[in-house]
Structures are given as structure tokens and as C-alpha cells.
Amino acid sequence: MTVLTSGSALASAASAAPKPRRSLAAYWLIAPGVAWMVLFLLLPILMMVYVSFWTQTTFKVEPILTAKSWVAFFSSDTYVGALWTTIRIWLVVLTATLVVGYPAALFVGLMVRNKTTATALLVLCVIPFWTSFLIRVLAWRPMLGGQGAVNIILEKLHIISQPIEALLFTELSVVIGMTQIYCVFMVGPIAFMLGRIDPFVIEAAQDLGAGFWRIFRTIIFPMSLPGVVVGAIFVSVMVLGEFATAAALSGHKVNLIGNIIVTQVGSLKWAFAAVAGVVLTAVIAVIVAVLLRLVDLRQEL
Amino acid sequence: MRSAPILSDSSTGIPILSLEAVSKRYGSRIALDGITLDVADDSYVSLLGASGSGKTVLLRAIAGFEPLDGGTIALRGEPLSDRPAHRRNIGFVFQNFALFPHLTVQQNIAFGLENRAADRPSARLVAERVRAMVDLVGLSGLESRAVTAISGGQRQRVALARTLVAEPTLVLLDEPLGALDANLRARMCGELRRIRERLGVTFLHVTGSETEALAMGDEVVVLDAGRIAQIGAPDTVYGRPADAAVAKFLNCYNMFAGRPGPASFETEGARLPVRGMPEPRSGAVYAIRHDLIAVRPIDAAVEEAEARLTGDFLASEYSGPAVTSFFRLPSGTVVTVEDHLSHREPQLFEPGRAYGLVWRAADALVLPAREASRA
Numbered sequence: 002m003t004v005l006t007s008g009s010a011l012a013s014a015a016s017a018a019p020k021p022r023r024s025l026a027a028y029w030l031i032a033p034g035v036a037w038m039v040l041f042l043l044l045p046i047l048m049m050v051y052v053s054f055w056t057q058t059t060f061k062v063e064p065i066l067t068a069k070s071w072v073a074f075f076s077s078d079t080y081v082g083a084l085w086t087t088i089r090i091w092l093v094v095l096t097a098t099l100v101v102g103y104p105a106a107l108f109v110g111l112m113v114r115n116k117t118t119a120t121a122l123l124v125l126c127v128i129p130f131w132t133s134f135l136i137r138v139l140a141w142r143p144m145l146g147g148q149g150a151v152n153i154i155l156e157k158l159h160i161i162s163q164p165i166e167a168l169l170f171t172e173l174s175v176v177i178g179m180t181q182i183y184c185v186f187m188v189g190p191i192a193f194m195l196g197r198i199d200p201f202v203i204e205a206a207q208d209l210g211a212g213f214w215r216i217f218r219t220i221i222f223p224m225s226l227p228g229v230v231v232g233a234i235f236v237s238v239m240v241l242g243e244f245a246t247a248a249a250l251s252g253h254k255v256n257l258i259g260n261i262i263v264t265q266v267g268s269l270k271w272a273f274a275a276v277a278g279v280v281l282t283a284v285i286a287v288i289v290a291v292l293l294r295l296v297d298l299r300q301e302l
Numbered sequence: 303m304r305s306a307p308i309l310s311d312s313s314t315g316i317p318i319l320s321l322e323a324v325s326k327r328y329g330s331r332i333a334l335d336g337i338t339l340d341v342a343d344d345s346y347v348s349l350l351g352a353s354g355s356g357k358t359v360l361l362r363a364i365a366g367f368e369p370l371d372g373g374t375i376a377l378r379g380e381p382l383s384d385r386p387a388h389r390r391n392i393g394f395v396f397q398n399f400a401l402f403p404h405l406t407v408q409q410n411i412a413f414g415l416e417n418r419a420a421d422r423p424s425a426r427l428v429a430e431r432v433r434a435m436v437d438l439v440g441l442s443g444l445e446s447r448a449v450t451a452i453s454g455g456q457r458q459r460v461a462l463a464r465t466l467v468a469e470p471t472l473v474l475l476d477e478p479l480g481a482l483d484a485n486l487r488a489r490m491c492g493e494l495r496r497i498r499e500r501l502g503v504t505f506l507h508v509t510g511s512e513t514e515a516l517a518m519g520d521e522v523v524v525l526d527a528g529r530i531a532q533i534g535a536p537d538t539v540y541g542r543p544a545d546a547a548v549a550k551f552l553n554c555y556n557m558f559a560g561r562p563g564p565a566s567f568e569t570e571g572a573r574l575p576v577r578g579m580p581e582p583r584s585g586a587v588y589a590i591r592h593d594l595i596a597v598r599p600i601d602a603a604v605e606e607a608e609a610r611l612t613g614d615f616l617a618s619e620y621s622g623p624a625v626t627s628f629f630r631l632p633s634g635t636v637v638t639v640e641d642h643l644s645h646r647e648p649q650l651f652e653p654g655r656a657y658g659l660v661w662r663a664a665d666a667l668v669l670p671a672r673e674a675s676r677a
Contacts, residue, residue: 208388
């Protein structure tokens with residue numbers, strides 16, 4: 002009892018003592034970051050929203066507020082179509098990176114129990130990044146073209162008798178290119194989460210009588226979900242803002258919101274470009290918010 | 303190879319688990335070297351061994367996590383070789399508990415019943431059995447907690463409940479108390495025995511702690527370097543270790559190397575009388591338990607049935623119920639003497655002074671000298 006009393010006395014003394022004043026110096030640590038983000042992210046975004054309401058004429062844009070650009074954007078089949086194309090390609094690419102990336106992550110993160118080997122395999126995934134992004138995109142042209150590598154190989158194997166023309170300069174080629182380029186961003190986070198699963202936990206599930214698919218469905222997949230969400234956020238943010246892959250591999254046939262922005266800026270239509278930018282930002286924000294809702298990342302990571 | 307005595311004395315006569323020449327190697331390292339063992343139904347067997355003795359490998363092999371290199375494992379007389387881990391119905395309690403971190407206490411316990419390959423009970427039955435098990439292990443009120451939000455002792459109970467609710471034929475416990483603090487460990491010891499007796503299921507409990515093994519087991523199996531060094535009741539193992547390795551591992555014997563003679567043992571420059579031991583073969587050690595040695599003044603008389611060595615007092619350690627004193631013999635060997643304070647008044651010794659260390663000759667053992675592979 003004496004121990005208890007003295008213990009609680011100590012506790013109350015501790016709580017009664019004045020809290021140490023948080024040093025102002027701590028805030029100086031984030032000052033450069035905050036300044037940078039305000040100057041080069043927050044202000045430009047606000048400016049973008051502002052400019053989207055400016056008056057656009059053929060040759061100049063004036064700071065006279067109007068909703069004309071917004072009306073023009075949403076009444077144009079080209080722009081609205083680009084919005085839907087963007088969302089469609091995003092969904093397809095997200096699914097494709099998950100389908101291709103998850104098994105790879107499963108292998109690296111779970112089957113390979115040697116940490117050095119797992120790291121080496123992940124580095125292997127990153128090797129394509131040693132070449133520039135544009136080179137990687139353009140390299141798909143000689144792969145997918147009518148006289149490209151894929152067609153030649155398929156013909157030599159007598160699987161096809163004439164080249165598949167649909168491989169290049171179609172939506173398919175854009176999806177193939179994007180899946181290859183962004184897949185690694187899906188593999189990394191998932192492999193990381195899978196690598197953190199205690200092997201004994203899987204053995205415990207096995208010991209309790211569960212077969213492989215049961216264990217996958219009830220233990221492995223739920224525990225890797227935070228990795229899937231983080232990977233999906235990476236891929237989504239990058240694919241939604243894409244324009245180069247679409248331009249290079251579709252022969253300008255597939256127009257994403259990103260491509261619209263590029264052409265509008267190119268022809269000095271700042272107000273239209275700003276509308277497209279605001280729409281794109283809003284779409285990304287909604288998608289990221291929804292993805293974050295799926296898993297409580299703060300708790301899981 | 304040593305042949306294992308059969309522990310089984312249950313009514314059915316069929317041991318619940320029988321191992322026959324089980325062996326396992328990793329590269330050139332032999333982890334299990336022809337283990338033959340029968341475990342009786344409805345018993346508590348502790349498997350004692352130092353780290354690296356192969357005790358965890360043996361447990362994992364029985365559970366089906368490690369393939370064997372030789373020998374057979376049979377459960378109720380049925381060989382297990384072709385049965386994967388998830389179809390063996392052997393419970394395994396992991397040292398780190400290995401709970402499912404994304405599930406609640408309730409979901410953890412229900413996991414086996416809901417997800418096992420065969421014979422899944424209805425949801426209502428699952429709920430019923432989980433509730434009964436929660437009551438048995440004392441987790442009432444914590445069912446909907448996350449397993450990351452409960453204490454170490456409670457996690458231990460979840461691990462146990464999760465295994466027991468599936469009604470396994472046999473439960474393997476891999477150092478189940480290792481992750482708990484001393485206080486909790488003592489309490490869980492009693493709990494484990496109580497729960498086991500209530501359910502009548504056989505427990506095979508692996509531990510590196512000799513006190514835990516002696517306290518828990520109806521039967522103690524001592525494993526050394528992948529072989530069974532001794533099987534017996536706790537008091538037999540403690541009082542009559544099979545060889546020097548077991549005695550060393552029990553951590554309660556002074557051992558002297560030397561030469562056995564007729565009814566005596568020549569060691570430390572003295573000829574010590576030996577009573578009631580079979581004539582030892584060559585390569586023997588003389589062993590006397592720490593707590594069976596009396597310390598007397600150097601000039602005190604020695605009786606006929608007593609053995610004596612003299613040593614200089616070095617130091618004492620006080621450990622609550624006992625005082626441990628250390629004496630150095632002329633050869634440099636240190637002798638440990640344990641005095642239980644409830645039996646004797648603590649004696650005060652003068653550092654550096656010589657004392658007579660005396661014990662009854664009949665208390666001493668002469669053991670085969672097979673050394674423990676690892677201290």
C-alpha cells in the first residue's frame with residue numbers, strides 16, 4: 002500500500018509540474034520546407050484557380066473574372082472525353098500494375114526470406130530507371146511497331162501470320178507502356194509490407210489448419226493492404242498527370258487531361274489550361290482521399 | 303544409439319506421439335541425431351535443452367514445418383510423413399506468440415475453427431466454443447480488443463486459446479514463457495498445468511530453463527546435441543542425472559574430473575569414498591549437488607561415511623531464499639555451496655580462510671563423463 006501511495010503521489014507531482022515550454026527553435030526546422038511549399042505549391046495552385054476564371058481571347062488572357070472557360074471546358078466533347086479517357090486509362094493501368102506487381106511483390110517480399118536477395122531483386126526492378134523516362138517510353142515503339150520486336154517474334158514462332166497493327170499507336174500501347182513504367186511503384190510498397198509479415202504468423206495459420214489460399218485471403222492479403230494502397234497512390238498520382246507516354250505511344254490519338262494542358266499552354270490558352278489543371282487536381286485529390294479511406298495508414302505503418 | 307524408455311502407461315497403451323530415429327541436418331551440422339521417443343496420452347512432458355540442442359527443430363519437425371532427413375513421426379500410431387502441417391491437428395504455441403496482428407482477440411481465437419481445411423463448425427458453434435475458451439484462459443472482456451493493445455501475459459493466453467479451441471491431438475509449446483517477465487512466468491506455469499489438466503490434452507513443452515522443465519513436466523526429456531540425454535520424472539533427472547552433460551545443464555552440481563577406484567574416486571589430490579554407486583567405468587566425473595555440501599571449520603573431524611575437500615572461501619551471493627558461497631580448492635577448481643536459509647542459519651565465512659567442505663559419501667554421484675556440447 003505504501004508503494005502504491007508513493008507511486009500515485011509521484012504521478013500527481015509529475016502532472017502538476019509545469020509542462021516544459023516547447024522551444025520555438027523546433028519550428029525553425031520546418032520553416033524552409035513551409036516557405037518552399039507556400040511559394041512553389043500553394044501559391045501556384047491558388048493562382049491556377051484564379052487564372053481559370055480569367056477571360057481568354059485568342060491572343061491574350063485578361064484578369065477579368067468570368068466562368069466562360071469552365072463552361073467551354075465542360076461543353077466540349079474533346080475536353081470531357083479527355084477526362085473520361087484519363088479516368089479509364091488510370092483504372093486499367095492501376096489494375097494492370099496490381100495484377101503484374103502483386104505476384105512479383107509476393108515473391109520478393111514473402112518467398113525470398115533472405116533479406117540480401119530480396120534487396121537485390123528490388124534493385125533489379127529499379128534498373129530501368131537508370132535510363133531517362135523519355136527513352137524508356139520511346140523504346141516501346143521498336144518493340145510494338147508493325148515491324149517491331151514483338152510482331153517479329155510472334156511471326157517467327159508462327160503464332161500469327163501477319164503483324165498485329167493494334168499493338169502500337171493505340172490505347173493498348175499506352176496501357177502497355179504505362180504499366181511497365183509504373184509497375185515498380187506498386188511492387189515496392191507491397192513487397193515492403195509483405196516482408197514485414199512475421200513468418201511465424203503464417204506458420205501459425207498453417208498450424209491452425211488453413212490451406213494456402215485461406216492464408217492468403219485471411220492473413221497475407223489483409224496485411225499487405227497498406228502496401229497496396231500506398232502503391233496505388235503512387236501509380237494513380239503519376240498516371241493521372243501523365244502526358245508523355247500517351248503522346249509518344251498513341252501517335253497523339255489518345256488525349257489525356259495532361260495532353261490537353263500541354264497543348265493549351267503551347268498555344269498560350271492559359272485560362273483553358275488552368276481549368277484543366279484545376280479539374281485534374283480535384284480528380285487526383287478525390288482519388289487519393291478515397292484510397293486513404295481504405296486503410297488507416299497511420300496505424301499500419 | 304540409446305533406446306528410449308516408453309513413458310506410456312495410459313489405459314490405451316498407444317502413445318499419442320512416437321518418434322522413431324528422427325534425424326535432421328543442416329548442411330554438415332546435425333540438428334537431430336536419431337531421436338526415439340514415446341509420449342503418453344494426457345501427460346505434460348517438458349523437453350529441456352540448451353540453445354542449439356535441437357529442441358526447437360524437433361518441435362517444428364513434429365508440427366510439420368521442417369521436413370525430416372530420416373526416421374518417422376507417428377501420431378496415435380499413424381505416420382505423419384505425408385501430411386502437411388495444416389492437416390496434422392497438432393497445436394503449436396510460438397515463442398513470440400505469432401498472433402494475427404490485424405485481427406481482434408476474438409477473431410484470433412476463432413481463426414482455426416473458421417479457416418481450417420476440414421470440419422468447420424457453424425458460426426453459432428464457433429462463437430460458443432470461443433466463448434468457452436475465453437472463459438477458460440481468463441480473457442473475458444477483452445474479446446474485441448486488438449491483439450496489439452493487450453499485455454504480454456494476455457497475448458500468451460490468446461496464443462494458447464487460439465491453439466486449444468481447435469481441440470488438437472497434441473499441443474507443442476516452444477518456450478511459451480520465454481517472452482514473459484519472471485512474475486508472470488511463475489503464474490503462467492500454474493495456469494498451463496491447470497488448463498492442460500482440465501482439457502486432458504498432451505502438452506510437449508520446450509524450454510531452456512531447468513527450473514521450468516522440472517516444475518512443469520510429469521516427465522522431463524533432456525536433449526543434448528540432437529540426442530536424448532535422459533528421460534525421467536523431474537526428481538529422477540534432478541537427483542540422478544544420467545551423465546555429466548545433464549548434470550552440468552541442471553546447474554546444481556559441482557563436478558570433479560578424476561580416476562575411479564574401488565568404492566572410491568581419486569580427484570583433487572584426495573581419495574573420496576563412493577557409496578551405493580555401480581562401479582564406474584573409465585571417463586567418469588564425481589558430482590555432488592551444491593545444496594548437499596556442509597561447510598565446517600578446517601580442524602573439524604570427518605566421519606567415516608563422509609567425504610571432504612578443503613578450500614579457501616572466496617565470496618557469497620545472497621539470492622533471497624538461499625546464499626551461494628564459493629570456495630577455491632588448491633587445484634584452482636571453484637566449489638559452489640548453496641545454503642537454504644530456511645534450513646540453516648547463514649554462516650559467516652572469512653575471505654581467504656580455508657574451510658572443510660563435507661558431504662555424505664552416499665549423496666555423491668559418479669557419472670559418465672560425456673561433456674555437454676555447449677555450456
